Amino acid sequence: MTQPKAPVSLVADIGGTNxxxxxxxxxxLRPDTVARYKNAAFGDLSEVLDAxxxxxxxxxxxxACVALAGPVRDHRGTMTNLDWTIDPATVATxxxxxxxxxLNDLQAQGHALGYVTPDxxxxxxxGAEAEVGAARLMIGIGTGFNIAPVxxxxxxxxxxxxEAGHVTLPTRTAEDRALADHLEAVHGFPSVEEALSGRxxxxxxxxxxxxxxxxxxWTPAEVVAAATSGDPVAxxxxxxxxxxxxxxxxxxxLIHLPFGGIFLVGGVARALSPWIKSxxxxxxxxxxxxxxSLVADIxxxxxxxxxxALTGQAHYLDQLR
Amino acid sequence: MTQPKAPVSLVADIGGTNxxxxxxxxxxLRPDTVARYKNAAFGDLSEVLDAxxxxxxxxxxxxACVALAGPVRDHRGTMTNLDWTIDPATVATxxxxxxxxxLNDLQAQGHALGYVTPDxxxxxxxGAEAEVGAARLMIGIGTGFNIAPVxxxxxxxxxxxxEAGHVTLPTRTAEDRALADHLEAVHGFPSVEEALSGRxxxxxxxxxxxxxxxxxxWTPAEVVAAATSGDPVAxxxxxxxxxxxxxxxxxxxLIHLPFGGIFLVGGVARALSPWIKSxxxxxxxxxxxxxxSLVADIxxxxxxxxxxALTGQAHYLDQLR
Numbered sequence: 121m122t123q124p125k126a127p128v129s130l131v132a133d134i135g136g137t138n139x140x141x142x143x144x145x146x147x148x149l150r151p152d153t154v155a156r157y158k159n160a161a162f163g164d165l166s167e168v169l170d171a172x173x174x175x176x177x178x179x180x181x182x183x184a185c186v187a188l189a190g191p192v193r194d195h196r197g198t199m200t201n202l203d204w205t206i207d208p209a210t211v212a213t214x215x216x217x218x219x220x221x222x223l224n225d226l227q228a229q230g231h232a233l234g235y236v237t238p239d240x241x242x243x244x245x246x247g248a249e250a251e252v253g254a255a256r257l258m259i260g261i262g263t264g265f266n267i268a269p270v271x272x273x274x275x276x277x278x279x280x281x282x283e284a285g286h287v288t289l290p291t292r293t294a295e296d297r298a299l300a301d302h303l304e305a306v307h308g309f310p311s312v313e314e315a316l317s318g319r320x321x322x323x324x325x326x327x328x329x330x331x332x333x334x335x336x337x338w339t340p341a342e343v344v345a346a347a348t349s350g351d352p353v354a355x356x357x358x359x360x361x362x363x364x365x366x367x368x369x370x371x372x373x374l375i376h377l378p379f380g381g382i383f384l385v386g387g388v389a390r391a392l393s394p395w396i397k398s399x400x401x402x403x404x405x406x407x408x409x410x411x412x413s414l415v416a417d418i419x420x421x422x423x424x425x426x427x428x429a430l431t432g433q434a435h436y437l438d439q440l441r
Numbered sequence: 442m443t444q445p446k447a448p449v450s451l452v453a454d455i456g457g458t459n460x461x462x463x464x465x466x467x468x469x470l471r472p473d474t475v476a477r478y479k480n481a482a483f484g485d486l487s488e489v490l491d492a493x494x495x496x497x498x499x500x501x502x503x504x505a506c507v508a509l510a511g512p513v514r515d516h517r518g519t520m521t522n523l524d525w526t527i528d529p530a531t532v533a534t535x536x537x538x539x540x541x542x543x544l545n546d547l548q549a550q551g552h553a554l555g556y557v558t559p560d561x562x563x564x565x566x567x568g569a570e571a572e573v574g575a576a577r578l579m580i581g582i583g584t585g586f587n588i589a590p591v592x593x594x595x596x597x598x599x600x601x602x603x604e605a606g607h608v609t610l611p612t613r614t615a616e617d618r619a620l621a622d623h624l625e626a627v628h629g630f631p632s633v634e635e636a637l638s639g640r641x642x643x644x645x646x647x648x649x650x651x652x653x654x655x656x657x658x659w660t661p662a663e664v665v666a667a668a669t670s671g672d673p674v675a676x677x678x679x680x681x682x683x684x685x686x687x688x689x690x691x692x693x694x695l696i697h698l699p700f701g702g703i704f705l706v707g708g709v710a711r712a713l714s715p716w717i718k719s720x721x722x723x724x725x726x727x728x729x730x731x732x733x734s735l736v737a738d739i740x741x742x743x744x745x746x747x748x749x750a751l752t753g754q755a756h757y758l759d760q761l762r
Contacts, residue, residue, distance in 0.1 A: 193700075194572055251515055255601060267696070269590075269601070274761075276597040280576060280590070280697070286732040287692035288611035292631075297618060309730025310613075371608035375588070375696060376601070379514075409630025411607040440595075 127441065129183035130215050131433035132169065133228065134159070136189060136201060136263060141172040142427075143179060144434030149427060165204045169214035183440065184217035185433040187228035189263065192281060197222050219440050223279075223433065226268035229385055230258045230279035231432030231439075232425070233270050240425035244396045245405070247381065247419030254380035257372060258423075261365070262386030265313040265320075269376045277439060279432075285313030290367045292407070295360060302327050315364055318388055325357040344391045362395040366404030373415045374408065382420045385428065393422050448762065450504035451536050452754035453490065454549065455480070457510060457522060457584060462493040463748075464500060465755030470748060486525045490535035504761065505538035506754040508549035510584065513602060518543050540761050544600075544754065547589035550706055551579045551600035552753030552760075553746070554591050561746035565717045566726070568702065568740030575701035578693060579744075582686075583707030586634040586641075590697045598760060600753075606634030611688045613728070616681060623648050636685055639709055646678040665712045683716040687725030694736045695729065703741045706749065714743050 131149070132141045137160075143153040155172055162168045165186065173179065188206055190199040197206035211220040223231075233256050256270040258279075265285030271278045289310045291297045300310040303323075307314055315324055321340040329336050332353055338346060346354035369382060384396070395401065405420075406412045425431070452470070453462045458481075464474040476493055483489045486507065494500065509527055511520040518527035532541040544552075554577050577591040579600075586606030592599045610631045612618045621631040624644075628635055636645055642661040650657050653674055659667060667675035690703060705717070716722065726741075727733045746752070 271592065271599045271601055273599045274597060276595060276599070278592045278594045278597070278599050280592055282698060283695045283732060283735065286695050286729060288613065288688060290609035290611060291618075292609065297612075307730060309728070311730060367609060372696075374604045374607050375693075377603060407630070408607060409628060409632060411604060414604065 127182045128179050129185070129434060129437045130169070130173075130179075130181045130217065131184070131430045131437070132186045133225065133429040133433070134165070134186065134188040134199065134202070134204075134206065136199075139165075139168050140430065141168065142430050143176065143181070144437070147435045147438035149431045149434045151427065154427070154430065159202060164210075165206055166210050166214040169211070173215065181215050181217045183219040183437040184211050184215040185221045185223065185228075185437050186211050187223045187225050187429050187433055189225045191283060192222050192224045195222050197224070219437060221436065221440070223436065224266070224268070224281055225429050226258050226260045226266045227279045227281055228429040228432040228436070229260070229423070230256075230268035230270040231277065231436040232428040233258065233383060235431055235435060236423055236425050236428055240423060240428075242393070242422040242424070243419060244384070244393060244422050245402055245420040248379070248417035250379040250381070255376060255378045256380040257376045257378035257382045259369065259372070259382060259384050259389070260386045261316055261384065261388040261392070263318055265316045267372060269378070279436075284372070285317065286311045288312075289315055289364065290371060292367060296364065299324065299327060299360065312368055315361065316368065316388070321357070321361060321388060324361055325354060328353050328357040328360070340388065340391065358392070358395055359400065362392065362398065362401050363404045365392065365396070366401045367407070369420065370405040370408050370415050373405070373418045374411060378418055382418060383423050384420065385423045389422060390424060396420065448503045449500050450506070450755060450758045451490070451493075451500075451502045451538065452505070452751045452758070453507045454546065454750040454754070455486070455507065455509040455520065455523070455527065460486075460489050461751065462489065463751050464497065464502075465758070468756045468759035470752045470755045472748060475748070475751065480523060485531075486527055487531050487535040490532070494536070502536050502538045504540040504758040505532050505536040506542045506544060506549075506758050507532050508544045508546050508750050508754055510546045512604060513543050513545045516543050518545070540758060542757065542761070544757065545587070545589070545602055546750050547579050547581045547587045548600045548602055549750040549753040549757070550581070550744070551577075551589035551591040552598065552757040553749040554579065554704060556752055556756060557744055557746050557749055561744060561749075563714070563743040563745070564740060565705070565714055565743050566723055566741040569700070569738035571700040571702070576697060576699045577701040578697045578699035578703045580690065580693070580703060580705050580710070581707045582637055582705065582709040582713070584639055586637045588693060590699070591701075600757075605693070606638065607632045609633075610636055610685065611692060613688060617685065620645065620648060620681065633689055636682065637689065637709070642678070642682060642709060645682055646675055649678040649681070650674050661709065661712065679713070679716055680721065683713065683719065683722050684725045686713065686717070687722045688728070690741065691726040691729050691736050694726070694739045695732060699739055703739060704744050705741065706744045710743060711745060717741065
């Protein structure tokens with residue numbers, strides 16, 4: 121018997137503006153093959169995949185995966201700002217791969233856990249040592265808010281989809297309730313994502329500014345910059361956002377028991393990391409009555425790895441072989 | 442090669458008052474072998490298992506599982522009202538089984554999904570048809586409140602543990618906020634379980650009674666009986682509890698996307714089922730802004746099967762073989 125050649129797979133990550141495509145050999149992403157395509161220049165996903173394969177010598181792929189920053193249901197993905205058809209049939213036709221998959225971006229990142237190198241990880245809150253195979257939880261805070269629990273049993277990893285940004289925003293104080301009332305009045309429902317996302321940071325800061333008669337109309341980055349340089353309104357907004365995020369993360373800790381760690385990704389998570397790394401965050405996360413000590417055992421990490429979604433897809437496809 | 446004999450396993454379900462023990466052949470529970478032991482008559486779990494095995498001809502078990510109505514961490518279970526040692530070593534020593542496991546009761550019930558017969562299932566809220574293998578969610582509402590998500594991939598089922606009764610009670614109305622303030626004042630933290638459990642029903646009813654100057658001091662069953670016979674205070678309490686339960690179930694629907702269904706178990710779920718089967722429940726469950734239609738697709742079932750936890754353990758052990 122001859123040793124079979126390591127199989128090649130194609131992985132693609134569709135973001136709001138760009139799609140990145142790459143090849144993997146076995147479970148290993150090949151960073152030299154990553155290419156980026158502007159979504160606006162293409163009419164459909166199949167055109168992007170055709171262009172990539174043409175640019176890369178039409179490799180023979182046995183598996184292909186597409187991840188997208190949007191919900192996936194019955195293996196079909198949808199994105200608010202793109203009318204592309206994102207489903208297994210499209211991926212299979214374009215790549216001629218036998219095994220195809222469509223994941224949401226948080227699931228793809230969840231499949232990368234364990235393969236992200238230490239230089240891409242920062243500990244924001246320590247926890248207790250956990251046993252091998254303990255559950256982990258990815259939380260993405262950027263354009264939107266979502267999660268992906270990462271579970272392992274008998275060597276099989278399952279990374280479940282969720283729409284966790286759309287649950288009721290938990291409120292513990294009069295200020296939080298006033299904010300929830302404001303978000304409900306504006307959006308019809310006071311969801312976690314209306315506070316904990318890029319637009320959330322902007323609208324929470326605008327709401328704080330309003331109560332002082334100011335109308336700064338900050339971008340999320342400007343809120344963080346203003347708070348860093350001591351602006352009291354921006355500081356108050358970020359103090360509230362930190363407390364709300366801690367409450368949400370504490371609740372998700374009890375729902376998923378991720379003793380293997382919580383891993384934050386996304387631009388807002390990165391921007392808020394100095395606030396997350398604070399006593400105020402730890403206090404609010406652990407404010408769970410007699411379950412405080414359980415939540416205290418769960419560490420929180422920041423992941424900064426641009427290739428995590430592609431890496432995760434390569435490992436996911438390899439697990440299907 | 443001779444056909445091996447179907448392996449025998451021992452399964453045990455430790456409740457607040459009794460422990461039930463049974464044998465299974467392969468994945469199949471043998472109802473004729475179920476025996477019940479009063480916890481108070483035994484000093485430890487190993488004594489119960491010794492008694493059972495002695496009473497049943499010391500069968501040769503290759504696998505054994507214990508489920509308990511309490512948290513399990515690092516395979517070790519704890520119950521508030523029992524100082525028994527509940528861990529794999531104790532189970533292995535008592536049963537001489539090679540494969541042993543300790544689960545919480547909701548996980549055990551989750552492993553029974555797919556094997557509960559239709560006569561033990563009542564549809565409380567219809568949903569959309571789901572594909573085979575869709576995620577399901579067990580929710581137990583009885584002495585406490587907890588959940589167990591049931592996920593399947595590549596034939597491997599994972600039923601994850603949780604402590605979901607201890608998250609922040611979501612509040613959408615002034616009445617809910619007043620109740621949360623009351624629960625926080627009494628218990629230090631306004632958790633879901635302080636409202637949605639046996640003691641929760643009693644204390645929510647007592648809180649409603651207080652505002653009218655009454656002090657009925659009802660048991661949970663008396664609250665349901667009083668509401669059924671038209672008592673306005675009990676009716677108001679159950680209307681609020683129904684709304685709160687619907688909000689919690691709607692949030693858990695977005696967190697777990699259980700398109701395969703939500704399955705309610707426990708005495709409080711059974712008692713509240715006439716209220717759950719109402720337009721008010723459906724309206725509140727689906728009150729999630731632009732994600733209402735997604736939540737609308739998720740069906741809600743009531744499970745009434747006394748042997749579900751034992752059945753689930755038998756299937757779980759068989760999956761480990």
